[in-house]
Amino acid sequence: MNDVLPYPLAKDGWLHTARWRYVEGLFRDICRRYGYREIRTPILEQTELFARSIGEATDIVSKEMFTFTDRGERSLTMKPEGTAPAVRACLEHKLFAAHPMLKLYYVGQNFRYERGQKGRYRQHQQLGVEVFGASDAAIDAEVILLAMEFYRALGVEDQELHINSVGTAASRPAYREALRDFVRPFLAEMSVEGQTRFEANPLRMLDTKDESDLRLLADAPRLVDFLDEDSRVHFETLQAYLTAAGVPYTLDHRLVRGFDYYSKTCFEIIGTKLGSQNALGGGGRYDGLVEECGGPSTPGIGFGLGMERCLLVLDALGIVLSVEDERPLAFLVTLGDEAKVRPAAVKLLADLRAAGLAADMDYRSRKFGQQAKRADELGARYLLVLGDGELERGVVGLRDQNTKEQSDVPLPEIIARLQELAP
RNA sequence: GCGAUUGUAGCUCAGUCGGUUAGAGUGCCAGGUUGUGGCCCUGGAGGUCGUGGGUUCGAUCCCCAUCAUUCGCCCCA
The missing domain is CATH 3.30.930.10 (Bira Bifunctional Protein; Domain 2)
Known part of the structure; x- marks a missing residue:
């Protein structure tokens, strides 16, 4: 595993x-x-x-x-x-x-x-x-x-x-013996694996990839020719259904x-x-x-x-699955006086999540660049920038990670705004 | 169950014919640069050398066992 x-x-x-x-x-x-x-x-x-x-x-x-x-x-x-x-x-x-x-x-x-x-x-x-x-x-x-x-x-x-x-189980023994009888004359020519199966589990002789064995078995009796009436009808019916489908x-x-x-x-x-x-x-x-x-x-x-x-x-086959998107929609980065900004950040993040939005932040008190790097690692589509300046103005910076364009959004409107942007 | 193969830093790999402090690249962290990143420069952290025994003055290196990987067989999903 x-x-x-x-x-x-x-x-x-x-x-x-x-x-x-x-x-x-x-x-x-x-x-x-x-x-x-x-x-x-x-x-x-x-x-x-x-x-x-x-x-x-x-x-x-x-x-x-x-x-x-x-x-x-x-x-x-x-x-x-x-x-x-x-x-x-x-x-x-x-x-x-x-x-x-x-x-x-x-x-x-x-x-x-x-x-x-x-x-x-x-x-x-x-x-x-x-x-x-x-x-x-x-x-x-x-x-x-x-x-x-x-x-x-x-x-x-x-x-x-x-x-x-x-x-x-009732009809198989007859086939098993027929198969053995067929193979017996040239058993010595079979692969070691085939010879082992001849004794232990004759049917499995059929399931081989050995070219030589395959040639020897080319004209071997077939299971379908030994089926009891019930199995034969069932098999034919299945084929009819598959054809119909x-x-x-x-x-x-x-x-x-x-x-x-x-x-x-x-x-x-x-x-x-x-x-x-x-x-x-x-x-x-x-x-x-x-x-x-x-x-x-x-x-x-x-x-x-x-x-x-x-x-x-x-x-x-090179098939790429469209797996569940685990990326956050928004990643919050903080700037400036941590003592003032952090509480607001924690509150904003809680609000975003309560509104059903996938949002995250760094939590490691690092400078802007490192926080932004973390946002990239996680694949966030938007950066939310929150610092002393934004707090004073009652806004949060919304930065599109694709276009790098940033604009201020009033705090009370940010959730609605992100919900519009969410896929 | 049989026969091989590989296991050294987060990752990819060097290395030691048995000997001081086990290296590189990359990644990571920090500083340069206390409000806008990805570059660059400098520094740093990070290793039970898969694990347990054995041989030896000394084992990452040799031997045995064991676990895991990959490959062939067997079998199957």
């Missing part, structure tokens, strides 16, 4: 709180428009939750969780992802009973114990949505549209949607997901103008998860994206 700072650094400008707020705000806004409500779950969960939902054999559960024993001898884990905790929370509060259809979004921290790298952190922030209770592919399409709209709103125009269907997509027969709980639809949004780290986000359907966690049989689908990667992608 990186610290997120109040000022942009020359290097790593993406670690600026204003940018994070902007992206989060955009996400919240889109979620609200799509009818999603926010859920916040705690960082700590019982380890059992993840072991059961994500799968004991997955890398995440077997070696990438922050797990510890608390004083009561309970095994707790800092959440490595957001879906299982959301399911747990809905079960605990019986939301599935009260709301057969739930559309949720979250913005939160996930933790994975692994080697840090650019765009991969032990603590990362994830933005995501989860929908429970709808099995029609129309909701799959909605989640996909939401994700793509989010990136479009950020200015990422060049996106590609990749979709696939991994079928159900005018969303181009690519059937990616090698697209699979890492967690055990996924079923049917899986998708990824790819940034086409990026290099190897081109995945903008992904998601999929998990119809068995709620039941697996002890709840009623409830279909579900979700999507997630990493905040850090999102910001790095924006940087890579």
